[in-house]
Amino acid sequence: MIAPSRVGGPAPAVHPPEGLGASLGRLASRHPVVWRLSSLVLFFLAWEIAGRVPISYAFPTFSATLVALVSMMADGSLFVAYGSTLQPLVIGIAISGVVGVVLGIVMGLSRMAEWLAAPLFVVLQAAPMAALIPLITFVYGIGLLAKTLAVIMLALPVIVLNGYKAVRNANPSLVAMCRSFQGTKLQQIAKIIVPDASPVIFAGLRLGLAAGFIGVILAELLITPTGIGDLITYHRSVANYAEMYAAVVSIILVSTLTLAALESFETRLLRPEKRRG
Amino acid sequence: MAHLAVAEAAIPASETVVAVRGICKRYSEVEALRLIDLDFPRGKLTTLLGPSGCGKTTLLKIIAGLIAASSGEVRVNGKPVTGPGPERAFVFQDFALMPWATVMRNVAFGLELQGMGKAERQSIARNYIAEVGLTGFEDKYPHELSGGMRQRVGLARAFAVNAEVLLLDEPFSAVDEQNRRKFQEDLLRLVDKERKTFIFVTHSIEEAVYVSDRIVLLSRRPGRVSQIIEPRIDRTASPDAIRRDQGYLDTVEEIWQGLKHYVD
Numbered sequence: 239m240i241a242p243s244r245v246g247g248p249a250p251a252v253h254p255p256e257g258l259g260a261s262l263g264r265l266a267s268r269h270p271v272v273w274r275l276s277s278l279v280l281f282f283l284a285w286e287i288a289g290r291v292p293i294s295y296a297f298p299t300f301s302a303t304l305v306a307l308v309s310m311m312a313d314g315s316l317f318v319a320y321g322s323t324l325q326p327l328v329i330g331i332a333i334s335g336v337v338g339v340v341l342g343i344v345m346g347l348s349r350m351a352e353w354l355a356a357p358l359f360v361v362l363q364a365a366p367m368a369a370l371i372p373l374i375t376f377v378y379g380i381g382l383l384a385k386t387l388a389v390i391m392l393a394l395p396v397i398v399l400n401g402y403k404a405v406r407n408a409n410p411s412l413v414a415m416c417r418s419f420q421g422t423k424l425q426q427i428a429k430i431i432v433p434d435a436s437p438v439i440f441a442g443l444r445l446g447l448a449a450g451f452i453g454v455i456l457a458e459l460l461i462t463p464t465g466i467g468d469l470i471t472y473h474r475s476v477a478n479y480a481e482m483y484a485a486v487v488s489i490i491l492v493s494t495l496t497l498a499a500l501e502s503f504e505t506r507l508l509r510p511e512k513r514r515g
Numbered sequence: 516m517a518h519l520a521v522a523e524a525a526i527p528a529s530e531t532v533v534a535v536r537g538i539c540k541r542y543s544e545v546e547a548l549r550l551i552d553l554d555f556p557r558g559k560l561t562t563l564l565g566p567s568g569c570g571k572t573t574l575l576k577i578i579a580g581l582i583a584a585s586s587g588e589v590r591v592n593g594k595p596v597t598g599p600g601p602e603r604a605f606v607f608q609d610f611a612l613m614p615w616a617t618v619m620r621n622v623a624f625g626l627e628l629q630g631m632g633k634a635e636r637q638s639i640a641r642n643y644i645a646e647v648g649l650t651g652f653e654d655k656y657p658h659e660l661s662g663g664m665r666q667r668v669g670l671a672r673a674f675a676v677n678a679e680v681l682l683l684d685e686p687f688s689a690v691d692e693q694n695r696r697k698f699q700e701d702l703l704r705l706v707d708k709e710r711k712t713f714i715f716v717t718h719s720i721e722e723a724v725y726v727s728d729r730i731v732l733l734s735r736r737p738g739r740v741s742q743i744i745e746p747r748i749d750r751t752a753s754p755d756a757i758r759r760d761q762g763y764l765d766t767v768e769e770i771w772q773g774l775k776h777y778v779d
């Protein structure tokens with residue numbers, strides 16, 4: 239840190255723009271948030287320019303999309319749509335999370351459970367879900383149940399498989415340590431295997447949550463025209479492209495914020511050592 | 516010297532804590548140990564010394580009850596070993612610290628598993644954290660410590676459960692030379708203070724001679740007992756004097772002569 243600033247020291251007097259760049263760089267390296275914000279700002283700027291060119295008549299500017307987003311919040315249509323999208327999502331993720339983590343841990347601990355269940359989830363994870371989701375309609379209609387099932391079908395396999403792999407790869411030296419101090423099997427699972435596996439289990443939950451968002455939107459686009467999926471379809475059909483993009487942006491925003499919340503919950507609760515440098 | 520003499524009198528020289536009888540160990544293809552017979556006397560530090568891969572870790576883990584022997588048996592205080600027990604504590608070569616737990620929780624972990632209350636186990640742990648020189652680091656996580664400090668945590672954890680027999684698997688192998696000497700001196704101080712039976716694994720001849728009451732030389736794989744040496748060294752002398760002591764140097768030389776033909 240010291241050497242480059244000494245070398246670069248006299249330079250700003252001759253080339254002021256470089257000095258500005260260097261000091262901005264230093265600011266950014268000290269505050270990573272600055273990097274992320276400036277990448278967002280650049281992205282929105284590019285979007286605005288692309289919308290003004292315009293690259294397609296169906297492509298709104300960033301500012302028009304923002305206005306549409308605010309107006310959809312004001313007239314309440316966005317919140318009504320989220321009401322019907324989030325319900326199956328929350329139910330589906332809750333079920334996938336609990337069932338997936340428990341099943342994954344059991345499969346990691348028992349060869350028997352592994353043989354019974356692992357092939358099913360490996361196939362499910364590899365299957366093209368978008369093609370399978372319309373099939374749900376034949377069995378479960380087009381209601382809440384069908385949407386919840388779509389979420390579970392996409393979210394469960396990755397949660398199960400991550401949990402299973404994490405437990406199977408738990409640090410054998412820590413397990414031996416626990417045994418050497420006469421830890422019971424239950425203590426071994428609760429105090430060593432699960433905490434050791436928790437980063438990978440949580441990575442599975444994050445992937446499962448992201449897949450759950452895809453599942454619910456796919457279901458709304460493909461089988462039951464309700465919620466955010468319907469909002470997107472409707473605004474596209476009447477050529478309200480700014481509103482359509484606003485709906486898309488809002489779902490990206492919601493899923494990103496949910497994932498970030500899950501991540502901070504994890505570090506806080508299970509892996510306190512990750513909070514420090 | 517007087518102090519040592521009293522200790523000798525208090526502990527009958529012949530009393531065996533750990534008895535190893537006819538231990539053999541095969542890993543599917545590899546024969547790791549062949550017919551090991553050994554007695555470990557109470558209150559002594561016995562070292563298992565031998566080339567890499569000769570089965571030192573395997574023998575120590577069999578004594579710990581962490582792995583089963585293919586044949587033969589281990590008795591601790593006359594009782595056959597069938598698994599880990601409260602009278603034995605293990606110090607792992609790779610430390611085996613929980614990365615998500617503080618130094619305090621790691622040191623108290625053996626007591627936590629026994630179901631001891633938090634206040635009680637923390638006060639015991641605090642005592643041993645001080646004993647290994649880590650006071651002030653109670654709330655640090657393992658990744659914030661150096662390799663040497665991590666091994667001290669592993670040592671404190673083993674001391675905290677107050678086992679009779681401490682099993683140490685190359686505890687200083689991940690530590691640099693300066694710290695290693697310091698640790699060897701600390702270990703001797705703890706051996707003297709805690710009056711426990713130590714079984715210590717190393718592949719360093721100097722380390723073995725410096726810390727041990729008895730040295731068991733193991734042959735190259737399959738491991739067998741090739742020689743037992745009792746260094747006669749006056750340990751009341753200063754550490755530097757010991758390292759220049761003629762008895763010390765002679766013993767190092769004797770072991771080196773015994774091991775040399777394995778290297779060729």
Ligand SMILES: Nc1ncnc2c1ncn2[C@@H]1O[C@H](COP(=O)(O)OP(=O)(O)O)[C@@H](O)[C@H]1O
Pocket residue numbers: 542543545547565566567568569570571572573574736
């Ligand atoms: N779990 C295992 N499976 C197969 N072979 C093993 C296993 N553990 C150790 N061995 C083999 O047994 C021999 C002795 O190993 P070890 O006890 O670790 O030796 P040391 O500690 O003296 O270096 C080595 O040749 C090693 O490769």
Ligand SMILES: [Mg+2]
Pocket residue numbers: 571572573685
């Ligand atoms: Mg070893």
